[in-house]
Amino acid sequence: MTSKSMSVLMAAGLMAAGATASGPAKAADAEIVLGAIVPSSGPFAEWGRTNTATLQMLEKQINDGGGINGAKLRILILDDATKPAQATNNLRKLAGDDHVLAVAGPLTSSAAEVTFPVANEMKVVSTSQASSKPGVAKLNRPWAFRNTIDEGVLGRTTVPYYKQAFGIKTVAIIFDAKDATAATVGGKIMPGLMKDNGIEVANANDPLSFNTGDLDVSAQVTKIKALNPDGVVVSADYSQAVTVIREMKRQGVIKPVVGSTQLISSAILKAAPEIPIVAPATFYASMSGDKPEKFVKELTPVLRKISGLPPEIEPSMYDANIYEIGSIYIEAIKKAGVTGKPEDLETDRTKIRDYMAKLAGFAGLGGPIGFNEDGDAIKAFYIVQGQNGAWQSKVRGCSAPDGKQGC
Amino acid sequence: MLIQQLVNGLTLGAVYTLIALSYSLVMGILGVLNLAIAELFMLGGYFGFAVVLAQLPLPLALIAGMAGAALVAAIIERIGYQPFRTAPVVTPMLSTLGFSIILQNIATNIWGSDPLQLTDEVFAERFDIGAVSISAIQLTVLGATIVLVALLAFLVQRTSIGRALRAVAENRDVARLLGVSAGRITLIAFMLSGSLAGAAGVLIGLHYAAITPYIGVEIGLKAIAVMVVGGTTRIWGALIAGPLMGVVEVMTVAYGGSQIRDFVVYGFMILILLLRPQGLLGGSRRNQDQRV
Amino acid sequence: MTMSMYYAGIFADVGILLLGALSVYIILSTGQLSLGNAGFMGIGAYLTSWLTVMVGLPLTPSLLIAAIVAGIIGVVVGFPALRLKGIYLAMATLGFGEMVRSFFLNFSAMGGPEGFHGMQHVSTGTIWIWAILVLVLVMVLETSQIWLEIRAVRDDETAAGLVGLNATSIKVGAFGFGAAVAAIAGGLFAHHHVYIEPGNFSFERSIDFVLAVILGGSTVAPGALAGAVILVVLPEYLRFLADWRFAAFGALLIGMLVVRRQGLLDRALLRLALPSSPA
Numbered sequence: 018m019t020s021k022s023m024s025v026l027m028a029a030g031l032m033a034a035g036a037t038a039s040g041p042a043k044a045a046d047a048e049i050v051l052g053a054i055v056p057s058s059g060p061f062a063e064w065g066r067t068n069t070a071t072l073q074m075l076e077k078q079i080n081d082g083g084g085i086n087g088a089k090l091r092i093l094i095l096d097d098a099t100k101p102a103q104a105t106n107n108l109r110k111l112a113g114d115d116h117v118l119a120v121a122g123p124l125t126s127s128a129a130e131v132t133f134p135v136a137n138e139m140k141v142v143s144t145s146q147a148s149s150k151p152g153v154a155k156l157n158r159p160w161a162f163r164n165t166i167d168e169g170v171l172g173r174t175t176v177p178y179y180k181q182a183f184g185i186k187t188v189a190i191i192f193d194a195k196d197a198t199a200a201t202v203g204g205k206i207m208p209g210l211m212k213d214n215g216i217e218v219a220n221a222n223d224p225l226s227f228n229t230g231d232l233d234v235s236a237q238v239t240k241i242k243a244l245n246p247d248g249v250v251v252s253a254d255y256s257q258a259v260t261v262i263r264e265m266k267r268q269g270v271i272k273p274v275v276g277s278t279q280l281i282s283s284a285i286l287k288a289a290p291e292i293p294i295v296a297p298a299t300f301y302a303s304m305s306g307d308k309p310e311k312f313v314k315e316l317t318p319v320l321r322k323i324s325g326l327p328p329e330i331e332p333s334m335y336d337a338n339i340y341e342i343g344s345i346y347i348e349a350i351k352k353a354g355v356t357g358k359p360e361d362l363e364t365d366r367t368k369i370r371d372y373m374a375k376l377a378g379f380a381g382l383g384g385p386i387g388f389n390e391d392g393d394a395i396k397a398f399y400i401v402q403g404q405n406g407a408w409q410s411k412v413r414g415c416s417a418p419d420g421k422q423g424c
Numbered sequence: 425m426l427i428q429q430l431v432n433g434l435t436l437g438a439v440y441t442l443i444a445l446s447y448s449l450v451m452g453i454l455g456v457l458n459l460a461i462a463e464l465f466m467l468g469g470y471f472g473f474a475v476v477l478a479q480l481p482l483p484l485a486l487i488a489g490m491a492g493a494a495l496v497a498a499i500i501e502r503i504g505y506q507p508f509r510t511a512p513v514v515t516p517m518l519s520t521l522g523f524s525i526i527l528q529n530i531a532t533n534i535w536g537s538d539p540l541q542l543t544d545e546v547f548a549e550r551f552d553i554g555a556v557s558i559s560a561i562q563l564t565v566l567g568a569t570i571v572l573v574a575l576l577a578f579l580v581q582r583t584s585i586g587r588a589l590r591a592v593a594e595n596r597d598v599a600r601l602l603g604v605s606a607g608r609i610t611l612i613a614f615m616l617s618g619s620l621a622g623a624a625g626v627l628i629g630l631h632y633a634a635i636t637p638y639i640g641v642e643i644g645l646k647a648i649a650v651m652v653v654g655g656t657t658r659i660w661g662a663l664i665a666g667p668l669m670g671v672v673e674v675m676t677v678a679y680g681g682s683q684i685r686d687f688v689v690y691g692f693m694i695l696i697l698l699l700r701p702q703g704l705l706g707g708s709r710r711n712q713d714q715r716v
Numbered sequence: 717m718t719m720s721m722y723y724a725g726i727f728a729d730v731g732i733l734l735l736g737a738l739s740v741y742i743i744l745s746t747g748q749l750s751l752g753n754a755g756f757m758g759i760g761a762y763l764t765s766w767l768t769v770m771v772g773l774p775l776t777p778s779l780l781i782a783a784i785v786a787g788i789i790g791v792v793v794g795f796p797a798l799r800l801k802g803i804y805l806a807m808a809t810l811g812f813g814e815m816v817r818s819f820f821l822n823f824s825a826m827g828g829p830e831g832f833h834g835m836q837h838v839s840t841g842t843i844w845i846w847a848i849l850v851l852v853l854v855m856v857l858e859t860s861q862i863w864l865e866i867r868a869v870r871d872d873e874t875a876a877g878l879v880g881l882n883a884t885s886i887k888v889g890a891f892g893f894g895a896a897v898a899a900i901a902g903g904l905f906a907h908h909h910v911y912i913e914p915g916n917f918s919f920e921r922s923i924d925f926v927l928a929v930i931l932g933g934s935t936v937a938p939g940a941l942a943g944a945v946i947l948v949v950l951p952e953y954l955r956f957l958a959d960w961r962f963a964a965f966g967a968l969l970i971g972m973l974v975v976r977r978q979g980l981l982d983r984a985l986l987r988l989a990l991p992s993s994p995a
Binding site for chain 2 (some may be wrong): 804817923
């Protein structure tokens with residue numbers, strides 16, 4: 018390529034970028050703008066792309082229904098490429114240049130840890146659809162929220178069910194040391210929960226871990242096999258957990274597996290169908306109920322039309338979460354007197370924040386939703402067991418603090 | 425358990441050896457680190473999976489993986505190496521990095537970022553010999569590594585192409601004077617290394633039965649470490665260094681603790697380099713001068 | 717006029733990357749390619765954060781202390797590095813970087829994989845004051861006697877030794893200086909994002925530094941600035957390509973190298989712009 022054609026290409030690119038970046042100069046002055054940060058490229062590209070489709074579906078549903086108080090809804094979606102630094106700049110752009118009323122995202126805890134402080138600085142609500150590392154929103158009040166439940170809270174219901182369902186007396190724990198959430202769950206939360214439930218951790222003084230991206234975990238699984246526990250805790254994102262579970266199957270370690278929300282996916286059900294997997298979920302594609310079934314029915318064909326996604330793709334928990342976040346923002350706008358006018362931007366954002374802080378009983382896909390003072394969701398969750406290719410709901414729990422109704 | 429862990433280590437080592445040989449072919453002959461080999465490995469795996477998932481026979485999967493990867497390697501050679509023949513070696517290395525990025529993006533867009541899995545494991549029968557359990561696919565990987573290395577040895581030592589490769593490695597200009605077409609040879613070197621990486625991708629992909637567009641990243645780094653420990657000027661160094669590093673890694677996990685695995689493995693690599701800066705089988709110190 | 721927060725964020729990223737790129741440039745000038753400078757950046761980030769959060773020192777002395785400590789570690793690394801050349805050295809530095817990351821992953825006193833919080837946010841302006849200072853320092857050094865010696869060592873170590881230049885102290889010193897600059901990048905990174913975790917200081921970060929130097933111009937210090945700007949700004953401009961953003965970036969990367977392999981800036985170009993720049 019000659020340098021001349023290079024410069025032409027770059028100029029064209031810059032012009033196109035400038036056109037898209039300069040924001041709306043459209044005639045419609047009645048417009049409600051929301052922002053979203055999703056990882057559409059990089060190792061979690063699939064989540065970002067399904068999230069994008071979900072938000073676009075929500076936008077269309079709202080606008081087809083007449084908009085919000087007559088105004089058109091626009092959701093600006095930016096890709097953070099799974100890089101936390103890009104997520105922070107995305108929020109700065111959405112809040113500062115595009116004047117959005119609220120932001121859905123970022124997805125990962127690593128991105129949330131650095132983006133939430135910026136949300137506080139710029140005074141705009143940012144709600145993560147997937148971050149479940151304990152304490153992330155708590156450190157960044159009042160503008161940070163998460164439509165997820167702290168893994169420690171979920172574990173308190175997961176582990177007792179696991180123990181009772183399979184008669185577990187000893188476990189071995191293996192976790193992804195490079196993933197902050199997985200390492201916290203596997204290194205701190207699960208050992209504590211096991212102790213609380215009278216389950217012995219067979220490898221208590223010899224933590225077993227691997228790194229994100231590892232292909233071979235044969236050494237670790239051989240050690241697990243030698244310990245012969247009743248069950249195995251696999252604390253890792255499902256794409257890594259698949260590696261562990263397949264190795265377990267290969268080496269003949271057919272023991273029930275338990276983990277965090279990170280395991281919830283359809284991919285993990287294919288890894289070793291004969292190994293039961295127990296994990297908490299706030300949503301799964303085969304959930305029963307009017308709202309979830311309608312959601313799945315509408316979203317699935319949209320997802321399956323997107324190129325580059327697996328043909329049997331189904332809506333995931335993160336899609337459900339971000340759909341709920343968008344819906345909560347829309348309800349907040351409708352009911353809190355948000356005007357959408359440029360001069361009211363600061364007060365509008367504050368109204369949304371206050372509405373969310375007080376939220377209770379919002380009709381989510383899996384049950385009512387509210388937020389606690391840490392910014393995490395008070396919502397129903399389900400302990401699901403995956404076996405032979407499907408998730409089955411076993412226990413319904415609620416993440417409200419003990420003694421309070423919320424779900 | 426010790427023997428079982430040794431078997432684990434040797435299997436992992438075979439994986440490293442295959443990929444390290446791919447790096448070594450281009451490094452030893454052209455002095456260039458082709459960072460895209462990790463992605464050729466990944467693509468080989470995907471091509472192999474595509475064939476297996478379409479219910480076609482296994483040898484076809486191997487051919488598809490090798491041929492596909494060799495083709496992509498040829499493209500990389502033309503665009504990513506040829507323009508930089510006379511540049512400092514860091515430049516072609518970074519251009520292959522550009523290819524890495526492109527290939528990862530393309531793989532993500534075609535197959536998605538979630539793991540692609542095989543429903544039925546291939547060659548899944550296990551053999552239990554005493555306390556040790558080894559699967560048929562593991563034996564296949566070990567066996568194939570030996571066969572591929574032997575084939576490579578034969579190619580490099582006994583054929584005219586091999587002679588030409590070694591001539592270019594020694595001295596490009598003299599080789600040209602002697603009638604060796606350097607451009608053609610570098611293309612062959614790239615394609616050969618690509619097909620080796622592709623073969624590794626198919627075999628290893630079938631062994632672990634799940635791949636993502638990013639499986640090449642971590643394993644690529646370790647394989648480069650293996651190549652370096654073995655000595656980049658002699659491709660057989662990878663044959664010793666691969667199993668060595670594999671066993672060190674597995675033994676660290678088994679007896680030292682998984683947390684310190686990377687620390688120990690890279691520390692071990694640095695130790696070897698400090699004791700023998702040209703690698704275990706590397707040539708004399710004079711040979712390691714690279715244009716940086 | 718206050719700058720858009722978005723641009724302020726971009727500028728902060730450029731400033732930090734500039735410092736990281738300079739750390740690689742300094743070492744590269746002596747003919748050594750370091751693929752592990754993210755390790756020094758990590759040491760700087762964690763040490764600076766510990767000093768400001770746990771000990772309570774203000775930012776500037778914390779940065780300086782961290783730079784000195786990292787510099788000493790750089791010198792310690794530089795000595796065994798003398799035995800290695802080319803790809804062997806590059807791999808050893810890569811190994812060093814990975815060892816540092818692994819260390820912090822296990823260092824539960826500062827969070828381990830959960831990361832470390834508590835830093836005070838520092839403005840883009842502060843970041844750039846440091847970045848400009850270091851850049852100017854390097855540029856001034858380039859006009860001095862020391863740089864001639866560095867060039868001599870890089871071009872032909874044996875000959876340099878024959879005319880009495882101490883190649884050892886130059887090469888080791890470069891490692892120390894580079895490490896110190898990377899540490900400052902790390903400290904500023906930590907206080908810009910107010911949260912750090914070991915994953916921030918991986919091989920990918922080290923490669924970003926090298927990429928910035930090579931793209932921007934590996935023969936002159938301002939090349940690091942040009943490269944940092946390219947690497948941060950280009951992905952933003954490529955957003956319109958959505959799913960193909962990374963592939964386009966990779967293609968442009970290759971294209972830029974093909975068109976101008978010495979990088980954007982080189983001495984000839986600088987001589988046109990700044991008539992008083994060194995030969």
